[in-house]
Amino acid sequence: MNPPVATPFFFYLLAGIMIVGGIAVITRKNAVHSALALITTLLAQAGLYLMLYAPFVAGVQIILYAGGIMVLFLFVIMLISIERTQKERQFNKQWIVGIAAAATLGVLLIGVYTTTSQGHTLFIEGRMSYAESQNTQSIATLLFDRFGGTYMFAFEIASLLLLVAIIGAVVMAKKRI
Amino acid sequence: MHDLIQYIESYLSSDRTPGAAGNFFWAFVYILLVFLGLSVAVIAMNWLERKILAHMQVRLGPMRVGPHGLLQPIADAIKLLLKEDIIPAEADATIFWIAPFIVVLAAFTVFVVVPFGPTHAITDMNIGILFMLGVSSLSVLGVVMAGWASNSHYPLIGALRSSAQMVSYEVAMGLAVVSAIMMTSLNAEGQGTLSMIGIVQAQQEQGIWFIFKFFPLGVIAFVIFAIAMVAETNRAPFDLPEAESELTAGFHTEYSGFRWSLFFLAEYSAMIAVSSIAVTLWLGGWLRPFPNALTGDTWNLVFSLVPGATFLFLAAMCFYSTVRMPKHPLFRIQTIGLAGFGVVLALIGLVMFLPLVRERVQDIFWFSAKVAGFMYLYIWYRGTFPRYRFDQLMKVGWKVLLPTGLALLIVTAFVEMRTQVWAEVIIPMWLGIVDLLRRIF
Numbered sequence: 001m002n003p004p005v006a007t008p009f010f011f012y013l014l015a016g017i018m019i020v021g022g023i024a025v026i027t028r029k030n031a032v033h034s035a036l037a038l039i040t041t042l043l044a045q046a047g048l049y050l051m052l053y054a055p056f057v058a059g060v061q062i063i064l065y066a067g068g069i070m071v072l073f074l075f076v077i078m079l080i081s082i083e084r085t086q087k088e089r090q091f092n093k094q095w096i097v098g099i100a101a102a103a104t105l106g107v108l109l110i111g112v113y114t115t116t117s118q119g120h121t122l123f124i125e126g127r128m129s130y131a132e133s134q135n136t137q138s139i140a141t142l143l144f145d146r147f148g149g150t151y152m153f154a155f156e157i158a159s160l161l162l163l164v165a166i167i168g169a170v171v172m173a174k175k176r177i
Numbered sequence: 178m179h180d181l182i183q184y185i186e187s188y189l190s191s192d193r194t195p196g197a198a199g200n201f202f203w204a205f206v207y208i209l210l211v212f213l214g215l216s217v218a219v220i221a222m223n224w225l226e227r228k229i230l231a232h233m234q235v236r237l238g239p240m241r242v243g244p245h246g247l248l249q250p251i252a253d254a255i256k257l258l259l260k261e262d263i264i265p266a267e268a269d270a271t272i273f274w275i276a277p278f279i280v281v282l283a284a285f286t287v288f289v290v291v292p293f294g295p296t297h298a299i300t301d302m303n304i305g306i307l308f309m310l311g312v313s314s315l316s317v318l319g320v321v322m323a324g325w326a327s328n329s330h331y332p333l334i335g336a337l338r339s340s341a342q343m344v345s346y347e348v349a350m351g352l353a354v355v356s357a358i359m360m361t362s363l364n365a366e367g368q369g370t371l372s373m374i375g376i377v378q379a380q381q382e383q384g385i386w387f388i389f390k391f392f393p394l395g396v397i398a399f400v401i402f403a404i405a406m407v408a409e410t411n412r413a414p415f416d417l418p419e420a421e422s423e424l425t426a427g428f429h430t431e432y433s434g435f436r437w438s439l440f441f442l443a444e445y446s447a448m449i450a451v452s453s454i455a456v457t458l459w460l461g462g463w464l465r466p467f468p469n470a471l472t473g474d475t476w477n478l479v480f481s482l483v484p485g486a487t488f489l490f491l492a493a494m495c496f497y498s499t500v501r502m503p504k505h506p507l508f509r510i511q512t513i514g515l516a517g518f519g520v521v522l523a524l525i526g527l528v529m530f531l532p533l534v535r536e537r538v539q540d541i542f543w544f545s546a547k548v549a550g551f552m553y554l555y556i557w558y559r560g561t562f563p564r565y566r567f568d569q570l571m572k573v574g575w576k577v578l579l580p581t582g583l584a585l586l587i588v589t590a591f592v593e594m595r596t597q598v599w600a601e602v603i604i605p606m607w608l609g610i611v612d613l614l615r616r617i618f
Contacts, residue, residue, distance in 0.1 A: 030269075032269075032272070032325060033272075036272070036322070039318065055302065055303050055304045055308075056303070056304055056307070056371075058304075059304040059307035059308055059311050060307070060311075062311035062312065062314075062315070063307065063310060063311040063314055066311075066314075066315060066318070067311060067314030067315055067317065067318075067347070068314070068344060068347070070318070071317050071318060071321065071340050071343075071344055072340075072344065074318070074321050074322075074325070074340065075321070075337065075340045075341065078321075078325055078333065078336070078337065134303075135303055135304075136303055136304060136371055137368055137369075
């Protein structure tokens with residue numbers, strides 16, 4: 001049996017990278033630097049998925065976010081004049097909402113982690129463990145199986161949302177269709 | 178000492194990859210071997226590309242450094258390493274530094290899952306093909322960063338072009354790959370797989386390379402991939418990001434010396450990587466040609482002798498050129514060098530005839546031979562096709578390859594599930610229509 005790779009050390013390493021990357025995203029003045037910091041965060045997140053023995057999700061995370069969406073982000077950012085954004089003062093008009101959201105999340109996390117009066121946390125006892133070698137197949141079964149395809153409807157609805165977004169973009173971009 | 182030999186011998190007869198066996202030492206050895214092999218392949222490609230292009234244009238190509246220019250790539254490498262490393266004024270120095278490393282890392286990391294043989298891969302992943310596509314899609318980030326950080330117009334335009342091009346062709350490429358992955362599951366009962374070794378084993382079990390399966394569906398998917406992979410690696414005729422007649426050198430115009438050579442290395446290893454995806458998915462990976470038609474011990478023996486025979490043929494070519502070398506005293510060293518090279522090739526060929534080596538090496542040989550075929554195609558494209566215009570490129574990507582890929586995917590799914598579709602969709606529908614008509618009339 002191989003020694004487990006999912007040690008706490010790697011969790012703290014990846015979580016640390018994610019936090020540093022996340023802070024860099026909002027503090028950098030140069031938008032390109034922010035985007036690159038975001039890519040680092042997303043890659044570290046893919047590492048976290050790997051630690052959860054979900055290689056398929058990690059692979060999709062890399063292809064879609066780091067390889068696809070962030071490239072389009074960079075593409076758009078490069079069309080903006082960087083000189084002007086660097087001269088302007090950074091501002092934040094939503095700090096009240098931001099603090100409220102962060103505080104709510106903090107309370108939620110504390111609530112989840114503290115033990116209840118029955119003596120256990122809100123987490124389910126034990127954890128689901130799929131074999132790493134079956135991850136892709138189990139996801140396919142959950143999505144598409146004729147008898148166990150529980151999430152088929154949610155999956156199709158999500159793709160419909162994306163289709164709506166695509167059509168919206170085409171309508172907004174094209175004056176005459 | 179005895180233990181060590183036993184350890185190595187126990188590994189040589191192993192039937193698993195070092196990753197599956199969890200053996201860090203052998204995994205490290207494999208990584209070094211793959212890295213070494215890739216570097217040699219890139220050097221060889223450098224020389225071959227210049228020679229083949231030259232011969233296509235009725236030139237001689239490099240002839241001065243070494244016999245027939247054989248030492249030219251080494252001379253080039255030394256020149257690049259000694260060149261001054263320039264960073265343009267007001268360039269974003271950090272990003273300018275990181276960009277080539279990202280491209281190289283993305284191009285080399287994918288070789289972790291490339292199956293050179295059933296046991297000759299660094300490791301086998303459940304998500305093998307997804308991993309390859311994902312990591313190689315990261316290289317576009319490096320290209321975009323390089324172009325932007327140079328603080329110069331041509332690189333920026335090159336970077337914008339490359340990001341648009343690579344994102345567009347990734348879609349068509351993904352569709353072709355999915356239709357090949359669908360073929361791995363034999364009808365409704367079998368489970369499909371994304372693992373690179375699993376895909377080749379599926380072709381072995383089904384007794385057919387996926388390029389021939391459901392003719393012509395496999396061929397169409399293969400052609401879509403073969404076109405998309407040229408665009409994905411920024412090679413001619415899709416080399417708009419570095420179109421030298423329009424953008425000097427595109428995204429790496431401002432790079433020089435060592436950093437430029439990193440881009441060069443990454444380009445060629447990315448070409449080898451996508452070619453090995455194509456070989457694994459459609460051309461049967463490490464399987465030898467005609468595994469069904471020409472079976473039996475005799476044919477197995479004949480095919481296992483091919484690797485050695487190939488090297489002997491190359492050696493014979495070397496000796497032929499040695500004889501044809503000019504007899505002038507100035508050419509003496511070159512003649513001796515060429516003869517020496519031929520002797521080395523002949524020795525490699527003879528070693529490959531040994532039964533022990535033959536058995537271990539033939540799968541690697543067939544895989545590399547198929548990849549080499551793709552490498553030749555790359556050079557051939559560059560020698561013969563004119564460059565596409567950018568709107569033509571986009572038109573091919575979005576209006577031809579993408580719809581074809583989508584239709585192909587649907588048709589493949591139907592053919593794959595034909596018994597179920599027939600029993601559970603078409604017959605009930607037909608019965609329902611008949612019933613409806615009967616009630617109306």
